[in-house]
Amino acid sequence: MPQLDIINLKAAYNDQPVLENVTLSVEKGDIVSLIGPSGSGKSTLLRVLMGLLLPKEGQVLLENNAVDYANKGELRQLRESIAIVFQQYNLFQNMTVLENVMITPTKIKGWPKQQVEQDARRLLERVGLSHRINAYPDQLSGGQQQRVAIARALALKPTILLLDEVTAALDPEMVNEVLDTIRELASEGITMFIVSHEMSFVREVSSKVVFMADGQVVETGSPQQVFDAPTHERTRQFVSKILRH
Numbered sequence: 570m571p572q573l574d575i576i577n578l579k580a581a582y583n584d585q586p587v588l589e590n591v592t593l594s595v596e597k598g599d600i601v602s603l604i605g606p607s608g609s610g611k612s613t614l615l616r617v618l619m620g621l622l623l624p625k626e627g628q629v630l631l632e633n634n635a636v637d638y639a640n641k642g643e644l645r646q647l648r649e650s651i652a653i654v655f656q657q658y659n660l661f662q663n664m665t666v667l668e669n670v671m672i673t674p675t676k677i678k679g680w681p682k683q684q685v686e687q688d689a690r691r692l693l694e695r696v697g698l699s700h701r702i703n704a705y706p707d708q709l710s711g712g713q714q715q716r717v718a719i720a721r722a723l724a725l726k727p728t729i730l731l732l733d734e735v736t737a738a739l740d741p742e743m744v745n746e747v748l749d750t751i752r753e754l755a756s757e758g759i760t761m762f763i764v765s766h767e768m769s770f771v772r773e774v775s776s777k778v779v780f781m782a783d784g785q786v787v788e789t790g791s792p793q794q795v796f797d798a799p800t801h802e803r804t805r806q807f808v809s810k811i812l813r814h
């Protein structure tokens with residue numbers, strides 16, 4: 570049974586269609602990378618999965634259960650199973666690194682503080698920030714802040730992690746430290762959706778690459794297949810363009 574099944578999903582901003590019949594099946598532990606030209610709907614697909622934009626048609630099945638995006642309680646639960654990290658890390662500036670990671674599980678979920686703190690320390694160790702837990706965000710580099718944001722996203726123990734261009738705002742020398750963190754999480758078996766312009770990283774880390782254009786999934790395959798032997802002309806054009814850079 571797939572962990573996540575996206576079936577004929579349609580979405581629109583106002584009346585402007587942005588996703589058309591998106592169908593995608595994701596197994597537990599899959600690292601799915603969405604690639605495609607600017608405006609092809611990659612970020613929108615992540616937003617719809619999180620319920621930040623409601624689908625117009627189609628279905629999302631999570632562990633075989635259809636998600637009812639109109640149901641607030643279900644949406645809250647969904648956002649515990651699926652977490653998202655954006656390009657902008659949006660940390661709380663008045664809280665330390667440790668407090669940033671602990672805030673949602675303690676304040677929103679009411680989980681016991683001692684256990685949450687233990688988990689938060691472990692998460693910060695996983696993202697390589699054990700030595701900065703008492704720092705404030707503005708004392709950290711962009712790469713470190715983004716790793717705190719990743720740890721915070723993992724604090725509710727989601728089973729799926731969505732990463733939307735998380736390295737796009739970083740200085741080049743900080744990109745690799747964040748990619749290393751993602752690489753490590755990927756090897757630990759958490760299911761991930763990645764939208765990234767770091768193509769060599771996408772190629773290395775993904776189990777599935779999904780090429781989107783004009784709000785549609787044009788082609789899905791292994792990185793080798795999509796990058797080296799694309800079946801569709803649009804994929805071929807896109808891949809040859811990005812590989813020339």
Ligand SMILES: Nc1ncnc2c1ncn2[C@@H]1O[C@H](COP(=O)(O)OP(=O)(O)OP(=O)(O)O)[C@@H](O)[C@H]1O
Nearest residue numbers: 582583587605606607608609610611612613614764
């Ligand atoms: N908040 C919004 N309101 C209206 N239209 C939007 C909004 N956000 C995105 N769009 C439009 O939806 C389409 C898909 O955008 P989306 O951001 O999903 O593309 P993308 O593939 O992630 O692009 P990029 O690689 O540039 O981030 C585009 O035509 C975009 O202009």
